[in-house]
Amino acid sequence: MVLETIAQNAPLFFLVFVRIYALLRVAPITSSQAIPGIARVAITFFAGFAVLPTVVASGYSVPPTVLGFILLAVGEILIGIITALFLVVMFAVFQLAGQFFSLQMGFGASQVFDPMAQIQIPLVGQFLNMIALMVFVMSAGLQRIFLHGVLGSFTAMRAVDLAGARGDLFTMLSTSLGGLFQQSLVLAFPILGTLFLLQITMGLFGKAAPQMNLLMLGFPAAIGLAFLIIFLILPFLVEAFEAIIDYAFYQIQTVFSGISEYAGNGSGVPGGFR
Numbered sequence: 001m002v003l004e005t006i007a008q009n010a011p012l013f014f015l016v017f018v019r020i021y022a023l024l025r026v027a028p029i030t031s032s033q034a035i036p037g038i039a040r041v042a043i044t045f046f047a048g049f050a051v052l053p054t055v056v057a058s059g060y061s062v063p064p065t066v067l068g069f070i071l072l073a074v075g076e077i078l079i080g081i082i083t084a085l086f087l088v089v090m091f092a093v094f095q096l097a098g099q100f101f102s103l104q105m106g107f108g109a110s111q112v113f114d115p116m117a118q119i120q121i122p123l124v125g126q127f128l129n130m131i132a133l134m135v136f137v138m139s140a141g142l143q144r145i146f147l148h149g150v151l152g153s154f155t156a157m158r159a160v161d162l163a164g165a166r167g168d169l170f171t172m173l174s175t176s177l178g179g180l181f182q183q184s185l186v187l188a189f190p191i192l193g194t195l196f197l198l199q200i201t202m203g204l205f206g207k208a209a210p211q212m213n214l215l216m217l218g219f220p221a222a223i224g225l226a227f228l229i230i231f232l233i234l235p236f237l238v239e240a241f242e243a244i245i246d247y248a249f250y251q252i253q254t255v256f257s258g259i260s261e262y263a264g265n266g267s268g269v270p271g272g273f274r
Contacts, residue, residue, distance in 0.1 A: 011062045015076050016048040022080030027087045090248040093184040094132040098125030100188035104195040105226035135241040156256035183244050191229050
């Protein structure tokens with residue numbers, strides 16, 4: 001039954017497959033090298049089969065020419081990458097928030113390897129990233145990737161909509177991604193501002209008592225104060241992380257809605273995101 005359904009809609013299933021695979025290949029967690037490639041392909045296959053009836057019911061048309069089909073497949077890959085880009089930037093927000101104050105607290109030179117991003121990042125950034133990853137899993141983030149990023153994206157727009165909105169696509173993406181990076185400064189501001197006040201205080205102490213060894217006193221004070229503030233505001237950080245995750249999925253919805261409207265659908269908020 002499964003193979004018969006796929007065989008009857010083989011070209012359409014291929015388009016669904018490449019969009020989902022591009023999303024899972026770029027998105028956090030699913031793009032990790034710890035996940036075998038065959039497992040990622042299997043998840044893509046079953047997810048594509050699950051959303052195939054919805055795509056068929058929506059009247060998704062496949063171009064008769066080979067060139068048109070190839071261009072449509074490239075557009076589907078771009079949609080998957082755009083969707084995953086928001087999730088990548090979302091986790092980059094948490095890393096960037098830690099980088100903002102890691103140098104001030106004395107951990108600027110401490111780098112750890114992030115197996116998910118395959119890069120070296122500051123220790124505090126990795127700490128916030130792990131907390132955000134825990135919040136992402138607890139808040140059903142993986143389920144929302146398939147509901148919003150897969151099923152919702154097929155309900156909201158098609159690859160041909162990218163051509164109609166290519167002039168406004170960059171503006172919508174830059175605005176949405178810029179809003180995510182603003183959140184990183186908001187997250188880091190309590191600790192960054194407190195450490196800034198500490199540096200001013202140590203400077204005043206240095207003027208009042210030049211014989212003090214500020215280097216020996218400043219590093220333990222900055223590290224201890226930063227960890228104390230992180231411990232005190234950790235419950236609020238978890239709530240802020242969850243709000244940023246919701247904001248990222250909302251921005252995915254906004255971009256897809258905007259592309260659909262610019263393409264001439266005029267449907268407002270797509271039904272897949274209601």
